[in-house]
Amino acid sequence: AQSVTQLGSHVSVSEGALVLLRCNYSSSVPPYLFWYVQYPNQGLQLLLKYTSAATLVKGINGFEAEFKKSETSFHLTKPSAHMSDAAEYFCAVSDSWGKLQFGAGTQVVVTP
Amino acid sequence: DSGVTQTPKHLITATGQRVTLRCSPRSGDLSVYWYQQSLDQGLQFLIQYYNGEERAKGNILERFSAQQFPDLHSELNLSSLELGDSALYFCASSLGTSGKRGNEQFFGPGTRLTVL
Secondary structure, three states: OOEEEEEOOEEEEEOOOOEEEEEEEEOOOOOEEEEEEEOOOOOEEEEEEEOOOOOEEEOHHHOEEEEEOOOOEEEEEEOOOOHHHOEEEEEEEEOOOOOEEEOOOEEEEEEO | OOOOEEEOOEEEEOOOOOEEEEEEOOOOOOEEEEEEEEOOOEEEEEEEEEOOEEEEEOOOOOOEEEEEOOOOOEEEEEOOOOHHHOEEEEEEEEOOOOOOOOOOOEEOOOEEEEEO
């Protein structure tokens, strides 16, 4: 069975500081990994996805994630936080049928 | 705007009742997925349809059922509702069924169900 674990349910960052959200996965086969963002009262929006083409994946809004097989990790980063980054972020792994298994989510608060 | 539409946006009903949630996928997408988001369970996959056929089932209760129609819209039916069924229900769509590249899922805005 595939699963993801997000470390930290809440993260507070200062505006302009590095954003680092941690995700570890468990999968018996090469995984397909995703990061989604959910703004208040909205659906989920795809930030980026890893499908084995490159280990460093660039997404929208300045986010990127690095796939590290040795560490079974897929951490999300953004060099400089913006107030508009305040949202909940979900890491997810996809099985061969495409259904997504989500982590518990990390709520990001950005302080001025 | 993801192109996936869900109706209604909000639904308030009483225990024991039955409701139907509707989803229209993006134009051209053949797969529809239903997810439930609640505070205690997080985001959970319920069921997947591809071109009218059920393809995968997750943690979906027997009181819940779904179908995908020839025009590819999908409905999620929830019956004998309990307080614990209060949640946000998302529909997502994708072009195919595979989890491989190109099978990005696009999420609708969700239906918030409140059971009183």
